Amino acid sequence: MAGQTDTIIDAILGDIESGTLNPGDGIDETALATRLGVSRTPLREAMIQLETAGLITRQPRKGAVVFKPSLEEFLAILEVHAKLEGQAAGLAARRLSTDHAKELERIVVACEHHAATKGDADPDGYYQLNLDFHRIIAIAAGNPFLLEMIKTNARKLMAYYRARYQYVGAIADSAKDHREIATLITARDAEAAEQRMARHVQFDQVTAMDLLAVLS
Structure with missing residues (x-):
C-alpha cells in the first residue's frame, strides 16, 4: 500500500513539475486511480500527504485542487x-x-x-x-x-x-x-x-x- 501511495504522489508531483497540473487545477481522482491502476485507499493517503505538505487543497464541490496562492x-x-x-x-x-x-x-x-x-x-x-x-x-x-x-x-x-x-x-x-x-x-x-x-x-x-x- 505504501508503494502505491508513493507512486500516486510521484505522479501528481510529476504533473505539477511538467505543467500538466497548474495552480487551481482540479485533480480527477477517479481518472488518476484508473491511470495508475490503484485503489481508493492509497489514493486517499496520497492526497492527505500532499495536503499536509501544502501542495493541494480541498474545496467544496471541487475536491482536491493544486494549491493556488493569494x-x-x-x-x-x-x-x-x-x-x-x-x-x-x-x-x-x-x-x-x-x-x-x-x-x-x-x-x-x-x-x-x-x-x-x-x-x-x-x-x-x-x-x-x-x-x-x-x-x-x-x-x-x-x-x-x-x-x-x-x-x-x-x-x-x-x-x-x-x-x-x-x-x-x-x-x-x-x-x-x-x-x-x-x-x-x-x-x-x-x-x-x-x-x-x-x-x-x-x-x-x-x-x-x-x-x-x-x-x-
Missing part, C-alpha cells in the same frame, strides 16, 4: 524560498566537490547556449535547464533536509517561474544570473553567493501580481 501567500512563500535557495548556494560554495563543480559548469553553459541561440524561444525548454541549475546547487549544498524543503517550496512556485520565462528578455537575464552565481560558488565566496541567489529567485510585487494574473 498575492500575500505568494510573496510569503517566495520570501522563504529565497532564503532557502540562498542558504543552499552559500553551503554549496563551502562544500562544492569537483564533480558538482563540473555539473554546475555544464548546466550554466547549457543555459547560456540556450539564451544565445534561441533567445526568448522555447521557454519551457529553458525552464527545465533552470530546474537542473537549482537542483545541482541544492545537492551540492550537502544537506538533504534543506534539499527536501527547497523541493516542497519550489513546487508551490513552479508554474509562476515557468510563466516568467514567457517575458521578453527573461531567459537572457536568468542565464546571466546563473553565470554570476556559479562564479561566486566556484570562487568559494559563500556570503556573496547566498545573497546573489536570494536576489535571483525573488520577484518584485508588480511582477508577482502579473504572474498571478496570468495563471488566474
Whole structure:
C-alpha cells in the first residue's frame, strides 16, 4: 500500500513539475486511480500527504485542487524560498566537490547556449535547464533536509517561474544570473553567493501580481 501511495504522489508531483497540473487545477481522482491502476485507499493517503505538505487543497464541490496562492501567500512563500535557495548556494560554495563543480559548469553553459541561440524561444525548454541549475546547487549544498524543503517550496512556485520565462528578455537575464552565481560558488565566496541567489529567485510585487494574473 505504501508503494502505491508513493507512486500516486510521484505522479501528481510529476504533473505539477511538467505543467500538466497548474495552480487551481482540479485533480480527477477517479481518472488518476484508473491511470495508475490503484485503489481508493492509497489514493486517499496520497492526497492527505500532499495536503499536509501544502501542495493541494480541498474545496467544496471541487475536491482536491493544486494549491493556488493569494498575492500575500505568494510573496510569503517566495520570501522563504529565497532564503532557502540562498542558504543552499552559500553551503554549496563551502562544500562544492569537483564533480558538482563540473555539473554546475555544464548546466550554466547549457543555459547560456540556450539564451544565445534561441533567445526568448522555447521557454519551457529553458525552464527545465533552470530546474537542473537549482537542483545541482541544492545537492551540492550537502544537506538533504534543506534539499527536501527547497523541493516542497519550489513546487508551490513552479508554474509562476515557468510563466516568467514567457517575458521578453527573461531567459537572457536568468542565464546571466546563473553565470554570476556559479562564479561566486566556484570562487568559494559563500556570503556573496547566498545573497546573489536570494536576489535571483525573488520577484518584485508588480511582477508577482502579473504572474498571478496570468495563471488566474
